[in-house]
Amino acid sequence: MSSDKISIFWFRRDLRFEDNTALYYALKDKHPVLPLFIFDRNILDDLDNTKDARVTFIYDTVKAMHNQLAEKRVSMLVNYGKPKEVYQELIKKYNIAAVYTNRDYEPYAKERDETIEKLLAEHDIEFNTFKDQVIFEKDEILSNSGDFYKVFTPYKKAWLEKFKKTELNTLSSALSFENWHKTKANSMLSLQDMNFERSDIEIPKNEIDDQLIKKYEEARDYPAREGTSRLGVHLRFGTISIRKLVEEILKVSDTFLSELIWREFYMQILHHNPQVVDKAFKPKYDKISWRNNEDEFQRWCEGKTGYPIVDAGMRELNTIGYMHNRVRMITASFLTKHLLIDWRWGEAYFASKLLDYELANNNGGWQWAAGSGVDAQPYFRIFNPYSQTDKFDKDREYIKKWVPEVDTDDYPEPMVDHKEARERALKVYKKAVSNS
Structure with a gap:
């Protein structure tokens, strides 16, 4: 084990360097940061299609990030395995002071994180999590009685009221920081290493089209038109910041913002139920x-x-x-x-x-x-x-x-x-x- 303490930043549903909350705070801490991504076998082994387009998209995104970091002499660890087993090996290899990551709210993700937090605590390693993929999470929007909302319209009203008092602070690009764990860049896994093949399904571009968003309300219900943003996949995997997206759409479309509020409404329903x-x-x-x-x-x-x-x-x-x-x-x-x-x-x-x-x-x-x-x-x-x-x-x-x-x-x-x-x-x- 190396004697120098490091922090680990664990990428999950936040595959970007721009405005990444937990990554920003990890790099501001005193220990050099080693970036990690795990192709989770608990998820991938259940997929029937070896040409799953989502796996190809994640792989290409992680590979591009890996290459960007390699230019800074930073080695991004990319593992294929079960998270607990990956961390057991990392604990043996590195003197880890803390792990930083952004919160995920799905049942499997919460169970996974509880397991990792318990494992890290046994070795006196901090597990620091941050809100990143939503504007408001869990219990931040509650009724006057302190209960979660079961109807969208009052939830939306409460969401907008709270939003008026909230500052959207987009954070600096992680690539502007120097507090990375510098080492010789390691090699990247291949799709074949994970028993996957490349999908030829095209992923929509990660672009905010102001003109499309302006016309969203009038065009969104007509499937023959180019009336939807197709940004859902980028929100899903965090290749776009929710804060940046909200900043942009506030200028042009209340209807589009309403769709993002629906997303958070369903997330709080899942959290509570x-x-x-x-x-x-x-x-x-x-x-x-x-x-x-x-x-x-x-x-x-x-x-x-x-x-x-x-x-x-x-x-x-x-x-x-x-x-x-x-x-x-x-x-x-x-x-x-x-x-x-x-x-x-x-x-x-x-x-x-x-x-x-x-x-x-x-x-x-x-x-x-x-x-x-x-x-x-x-x-x-x-x-x-x-x-x-x-x-x-x-x-x-x-x-x-x-x-x-x-x-x-x-x-x-x-x-x-x-x-x-x-x-x-x-x-x-x-x-x-x-x-x-």
Whole structure:
């Protein structure tokens, strides 16, 4: 073990040097900072797709950061393993005074961090965590009674009131600091070392388009338009600072800010209600008699339902790892209401495909569609795919892009009649809710 004390900065969902809270404070401390990233086997080993685009994106981002640090004679440790085992080895090799990292709020992340904090404490090593991926976290937005908000509108009002009294302080780039642990740069892992292959799915650029954001409110519901920012993947992995993004959008769009507040609303719901990962927020909805027909689920996954707007969304998802927000609602409603397939099936499928997948948002969105979640649409509100198409894809541009055979004999008939499916759903939902 080296005799010189160091600190470790642990990169997770904050893959940037700009305005990185915990990294900034680590570098201001007295001990040189050794940067670390762990490709977590607890997560990666559960992925079915060896060409997962998210893994490729993380890998390319970490590699670029590794190379930037190498220019400063700083070695970024990049490990593939289970975090506890990685830290057990680091403790043997280095004289670690403290570990710095930014907080993560998902159940696995909290359990992981509790394990690491306990391990470090056994060796008298500090574990310092900071807020970074949100403006307000955990218990910072509470009602007058001290409870968490279960309805979005009052939460948003309280969020905005607190925000008025809050200064957004963006922090200096970590690359401007010299307090790094200088050593010979180590070699970088390859994707093959982790049993992954390179995905050819293109990741949207990390750019804030002011003109797009200005037109966000009028364009966001139309899937054929370039009306959404596609920044979700960058928020997910922290390649963009939430503070920088909010600073920019405050100048141009209240509607876009509202979407970011929804993100934090669902995060605080997950924090206070970790059971929603696999249970309905409203327990009575766990009594729904789902049909869960596997063949019908497969047709939904493949975009072969006979409902063009649904099929277009699913094919978009399967092809580029993204689905337009309006279409996410339509496809989720179709699965849970038209087919009476458990929202957990759909949520898991989206989780496996979405580049911008975040547990809180995905779970909140699916439970909203199913009627089982916090501030959800009433169960009797069932999207009509045809009227949604007429309203938001009138000229069928989006549909024709993703379902080119839509007007030919090759396109299947609707797998279920809308009116019959709606009546069936109302009957099944009403029975579950009224018997509770």
